[in-house]
Amino acid sequence: SQTIHQWPATLVQPVGSPLSLECTVEGTSNPNLYWYRQAAGRGLQLLFYSVGIGQISSEVPQNLSASRPQDRQFILSSKKLLLSDSGFYLCAWTSGSAETQYFGPGTRLTVL
């Protein structure tokens, strides 16, 4: 069966510090991968998606970036965090052309 992992689970970072969040999927090959942010009272916002290694599409311009160095690994990064980057970050995957997205456990990021 497929599983999706995210780490860290919780992160507290100062403004201006760098960020790296990791998402990995097990039990499947060539998944489509997604990063969402969930801010208080604002629902889920799609940040990036990837249909293959090195292929990243950005949905919202911001100071975040994403990379996919391996087939089942998706990384969310920032060079300098802003207060507004605080939120709950969720990674999701789909199997190829399937329509159902499955979500990871999330990372709670607090920027102080």
Place this chain on the structure above:
Amino acid sequence: AQSVTQLGSHVSVSEGALVLLRCNYSSSVPPYLFWYVQYPNQGLQLLLKYTSAATLVKGINGFEAEFKKSETSFHLTKPSAHMSDAAEYFCAVSLKDSGYSTLTFGKGTMLLVSP
């Protein structure tokens, strides 16, 4: 473009009462529709999905939803609420484009269950 509207940011029910969470969508093509549940500080868990087969969809934990094209609705119901059902529920619509899915979420409905 597609969109989802969830009526009511909070819904309160008593344990044992009917649960009804409302979702209306707009889509230019036949949609795929989903309900997800989120418990505090956890990811989203798929409850059920409609993918153009049967209009009445049964999901996990006793939930079901009915797709009504004429009303552009996909309301979530459960005959009898349990305390463990207290969580936030998200309706989502998906279109397939160029081989990948895109989900548009509603803003969520928090279900509160009282004893």
